[in-house]
Amino acid sequence: MTAYIVRRLFATLPVMAVVALFVFFLLRFAPGDPAAIIAGDDATAESIAAVRAKLGLDRPVVEQFLLWLWGLMQGDMGVSIFSNLPVTRLIAQRLEPTVALTLSTLFVALALAIPAGVLAAWKARKLVDRIVMGFAVLGFAMPVFVLAYILVYIFAVLPMRTDWWPLPGLPVQGYRPIAEGLWPFVESLILPSVALGITYMALIARITRASMLEVLQQDYIRTANAKGLATDRVLLLHALKNAAVPIVTVIGIGIALLISGVVITETVFNIPGLGRLTVDAVLKRDYPIVQGLILVFAAAKVLVNLLIDISYAFLDPRIRY
Amino acid sequence: MSAILEVRDLRTQFDTLDGVVRAVDGVSFDLARGETLGIVGESGCGKSVTALSILRLIPPETGRIAAGSSIRFEGEELTGLSEQEMKRLRGHRISMIFQEPMTSLNPVLTVGTQIAENVTRHLGLPKKAALARAVEMLDLVRIADPGRRVYEYPHQLSGGMRQRVMIAMALSCDPQVLIADEPTTALDVTVQAQILDLMLELKEKTGTAIVLITHDLGVVAETTQRVVVMYAGRKVEEAPVEALFDNPLHPYTRGLMRAIPRLDVEADAAGTRPRLQEIPGLVPLLTRPIIGCAFAARCELATDRCRTTPPPFVDAGGGHIVACWEAKP
Ligand SMILES: Nc1ncnc2c1ncn2[C@@H]1O[C@H](COP(=O)(O)OP(=O)(O)OP(=O)(O)O)[C@@H](O)[C@H]1O
Ligand SMILES: [Mg+2]
Numbered sequence: 001m002t003a004y005i006v007r008r009l010f011a012t013l014p015v016m017a018v019v020a021l022f023v024f025f026l027l028r029f030a031p032g033d034p035a036a037i038i039a040g041d042d043a044t045a046e047s048i049a050a051v052r053a054k055l056g057l058d059r060p061v062v063e064q065f066l067l068w069l070w071g072l073m074q075g076d077m078g079v080s081i082f083s084n085l086p087v088t089r090l091i092a093q094r095l096e097p098t099v100a101l102t103l104s105t106l107f108v109a110l111a112l113a114i115p116a117g118v119l120a121a122w123k124a125r126k127l128v129d130r131i132v133m134g135f136a137v138l139g140f141a142m143p144v145f146v147l148a149y150i151l152v153y154i155f156a157v158l159p160m161r162t163d164w165w166p167l168p169g170l171p172v173q174g175y176r177p178i179a180e181g182l183w184p185f186v187e188s189l190i191l192p193s194v195a196l197g198i199t200y201m202a203l204i205a206r207i208t209r210a211s212m213l214e215v216l217q218q219d220y221i222r223t224a225n226a227k228g229l230a231t232d233r234v235l236l237l238h239a240l241k242n243a244a245v246p247i248v249t250v251i252g253i254g255i256a257l258l259i260s261g262v263v264i265t266e267t268v269f270n271i272p273g274l275g276r277l278t279v280d281a282v283l284k285r286d287y288p289i290v291q292g293l294i295l296v297f298a299a300a301k302v303l304v305n306l307l308i309d310i311s312y313a314f315l316d317p318r319i320r321y
Numbered sequence: 322m323s324a325i326l327e328v329r330d331l332r333t334q335f336d337t338l339d340g341v342v343r344a345v346d347g348v349s350f351d352l353a354r355g356e357t358l359g360i361v362g363e364s365g366c367g368k369s370v371t372a373l374s375i376l377r378l379i380p381p382e383t384g385r386i387a388a389g390s391s392i393r394f395e396g397e398e399l400t401g402l403s404e405q406e407m408k409r410l411r412g413h414r415i416s417m418i419f420q421e422p423m424t425s426l427n428p429v430l431t432v433g434t435q436i437a438e439n440v441t442r443h444l445g446l447p448k449k450a451a452l453a454r455a456v457e458m459l460d461l462v463r464i465a466d467p468g469r470r471v472y473e474y475p476h477q478l479s480g481g482m483r484q485r486v487m488i489a490m491a492l493s494c495d496p497q498v499l500i501a502d503e504p505t506t507a508l509d510v511t512v513q514a515q516i517l518d519l520m521l522e523l524k525e526k527t528g529t530a531i532v533l534i535t536h537d538l539g540v541v542a543e544t545t546q547r548v549v550v551m552y553a554g555r556k557v558e559e560a561p562v563e564a565l566f567d568n569p570l571h572p573y574t575r576g577l578m579r580a581i582p583r584l585d586v587e588a589d590a591a592g593t594r595p596r597l598q599e600i601p602g603l604v605p606l607l608t609r610p611i612i613g614c615a616f617a618a619r620c621e622l623a624t625d626r627c628r629t630t631p632p633p634f635v636d637a638g639g640g641h642i643v644a645c646w647e648a649k650p
Contacts, residue, residue: 228411
């Protein structure tokens with residue numbers, strides 16, 4: 001097992017190298033010129049060229065790439081074209097809100113979607129099932145930003161503007177670091193997590209139901225029932241453990257979904273995380289930041305995949321490496 | 322000695338797209354304490370449904386035990402018990418073994434866990450003691466090195482060993498009744514014999530009464546004391562095992578006996594034994610009410626009366642009864 005993990009970790013290196021290569025060259029071929037943006041609207045060709053020379057953008061692309069790669073290997077992602085700050089520091093500063101948002105979304109989504117899916121499968125074709133699946137279809141169809149604005153309206157606009165509205169107001173702007181206290185931190189994450197998590201939740205509830213339905217047909221579930229085991233043990237141990245592999249797979253795929261959703265959610269709720277950093281950097285063609293961010297996101301996905309693969313072995317003893 | 326299990330007029334039905342399937346249609350029998358009762362019949366005649374009905378494991382979405390059916394266990398009516406009360410009986414006082422050892426064990430739990438959870442559930446033993454009990458049970462069903470095997474998963478065991486595990490599990494709480502639904506059908510012949518011997522031996526030890534469901538009359542002859550013959554959801558004949566083999570009364574039972582492969586008949590030059598004689602015709606559709614005798618359409622002796630009026634049970638003496646107009650007890 002340990003050997004497998006080490007092997008897999010080494011196998012991520014070529015993957016990351018390919019990602020780095022793609023990121024670098026795709027960005028260079030994308031339209032837009034950071035030098036022109038820095039130089040301003042009324043810049044002359046010479047002043048733009050001067051800026052470009054200062055940024056090193058006038059050198060051959062391959063040379064730029066090798067320089068960047070050399071830096072990467074020493075943990076240096078370069079400096080921002082605009083602010084001159086090291087990219088690693090910029091990313092580190094913005095990491096906490098994004099990690100907090102992603103983890104809380106994951107937590108909320110899994111804590112609601114898996115029980116809902118199990119319940120729906122257990123009570124298949126009954127009312128609870130219909131309700132859960134109804135929500136799942138709705139949640140899946142709802143774009144993140146639409147839901148985000150609906151939530152803002154319900155939890156911020158209405159509580160402020162009217163006195164008959166029963167629901168409490170929740171923060172819809174900004175992010176409070178956990179260092180400022182647990183409740184402000186949690187409170188600031190509730191709405192963004194719901195907005196971000198709803199699609200994900202729908203996805204997981206559906207796969208949980210489908211996978212459970214199939215497992216509940218199996219002979220060993222009949223055996224478990226013939227032993228007179230309590231329903232929760234049959235459902236949550238005998239059935240769910242067998243149903244887990246496809247669920248975990250979808251959880252992994254869904255994390256990719258989450259990462260793209262983070263960008264939108266952070267923008268709507270004004271959270272100073274990596275998503276916002278990405279949007280700003282892309283708009284300004286701040287190549288080093290964009291490159292660094294994409295590498296970080298890619299590394300996160302690779303890591304998640306690895307975790308998922310490892311978890312299979314724990315869920316199903318028949319899987320061996 | 323009073324019966325431990327009394328089944329009266331059991332009717333179990335399923336709703337299907339083709340209509341209501343009368344899978345079991347008025348079956349009655351008794352099981353005495355410590356007895357081995359065989360239930361035989363062709364595929365689809367309702368043996369498994371009978372077994373599942375006794376444990377009330379008929380899927381409630383599509384099936385039900387019809388009103389008027391009675392299943393008494395130690396004098397207590399099971400059809401009226403709540404699901405919670407049934408859960409306390411299942412696996413504890415009445416256990417069941419299924420046909421498919423390959424799929425009847427949970428692939429992601431160790432066999433130790435699967436035996437121990439039964440013990441914990443019904444006897445309230447703490448985890449450690451329950452696992453010790455699991456080791457003891459594996460030893461009892463003669464699995465070598467039980468202390469190691471408890472930590473293994475079903476895919477690490479052969480089919481015969483899995484069925485032993487099923488037996489260990491079923492007997493782990495000393496049930497009064499064990500229902501074995503074709504426990505050896507999926508196994509190869511030598512293993513079959515071992516498993517049957519094991520069941521009988523354990524029965525001697527524990528005094529558990531067994532309902533042995535099979536379509537193999539050879540198995541019935543070797544292991545049971547009394548036999549119920551089923552056809553199309555109904556009981557057609559019941560007798561002590563010797564009486565049934567000496568003097569089968571129902572034409573269907575006789576047909577079944579002609580279908581037993583006989584080892585004592587010499588193979589011919591080509592190395593084949595005489596072909597089994599199958600009963601001609603098909604099992605009637607269970608979606609339509611059967612008027613008269615269910616077997617009439619396939620029976621050589623059938624008369625008009627057979628096709629219109631269901632035959633009552635006739636007592637041939639010595640506990641041998643048969644439902645046939647033409648049988649001459
Ligand atoms: N869940 C169900 N829904 C609909 N029909 C069913 C269901 N279970 C059983 N049946 C029907 O009930 C009848 C009896 O089935 P059963 O499984 O008891 O047969 P069996 O005697 O055990 O046969 P086998 O020897 O093949 O195991 C069959 O016609 C079957 O199609
Ligand atoms: Mg069957």
